[in-house]
Amino acid sequence: MIPGPFAYYRPSSVAEAVGLLVRLGDEARPLAGGHSLIPMMKLRMATPEHLVDLAGVAGLKEIRDNGATITIGATVTQAELINSELLLRRLPILRETALQVADPQIRSKGTLGGNVANGDPGNDMPALMHCLNATYLLEGPAGSRLVPARDYYQGAYFTALGQGELLTGVSIPVPPLGHGYAYEKLKRKIGDYATAAAAVVLTLVDGRVATASIALTNVAATPLFAEAAGAIVLGSTLDAATVKRAAAAAKAITDPATDGRGTAEYRREMTGVMVSRALMKAAARARIGG
């Protein structure tokens, strides 16, 4: 399997990359780790005539602590997320999720930007970005703009990214120290996309849920922010009845496809199981101080 022919460009700045994407038009695409794009090109599901490699673009490799937020550059790889001491300390759910993406080799190439920009419903990072209420930093011919992750996804492979625009990074509000978190993913084997997965971040005050955010992977055409499920657990001690109601609220917003991973019914049911497990794990971690 050999991809179709294309011309290759290696810009060194964001401005140059955007300039190329604008000049080359519809048939041009950014190339990051290539671990989603190259498989699609082999299958002729993507036939770009021009690839603009982001590997040489300066300034996209940084993980920066701004205090209340952390910004992560688009070409930071999943392996780099796993190895970041800063993220382990302040945003450990990123490491937990990245470790459940694909396998070690793929994580050395796959980037955060490529994972979230693409709009592939199977990818794990977009739901995590919903859970954390991240903002995407986009740079295009008309300058830069900020798009909340929760507004970015419009359908499978259909996003708010405009012609000639590049995602340069994500900005994540850091949850308070001692927050609980969990990313629970059901998959058939390592390297598989989720049958269903749930991301949870919560805080507890005196054993009761003070804040909670829940998001879901691969159970609809886009990642889902399970707002109602999060609201249900507020003020509770996460007793069995409350967790069950939250899981039911999460299941209610899913619309999974029947595929090799199971029937729609099974995948919806598993969404509830992932939400329950993630809530319990997050709560246990919050109690011991994150």
Place this chain on the structure above:
Amino acid sequence: MAEIEKLAVSLVINGKKIQRFVEPRTLLIHFLREDIGLTGAHIGCETGHCGACTVEIDGQSVKCCTMFAIQANGSSVNTVEGLANADGTLHALQEGFRQMHGLQCGYCTPGMLMRAKVLLSETPDPTEEEIRYGISGNLCRCTGYQNIVKSIQHAAATLNGRTLQDAAE
């Protein structure tokens, strides 16, 4: 579409500087096997699943069936051909696979060896669980993995100055 210009790629392969011209769409695995004649890295699935094509690039494990050769411009690439010691004796991993029967047909072996090399550089004394997660991107259809895990344990023991008290299944 107009004819696409070939691009210069220069890289270091197993310590040797190499420069060639490639079509941008040339995959690194094809470049290594067909242009350079290094057929150690195998093609199993060509989809990023099996790990038979795993090589080491700048200290990281990469499935080079899912990478263009041009993306490796300026990099240092190590393949299984460069694994043995300079004096021709086997690398501890190769010796481990030999002693613990870490292969049957051998198709997955170059990928397993090159993945295990990086795993041991990152985690010099891994637990069995760390080994199993570490090679989770490499499929073997023959061995059932038991002896591959033991082979890597054998190599880790050697590299840490111990002797593995275990036998192949």
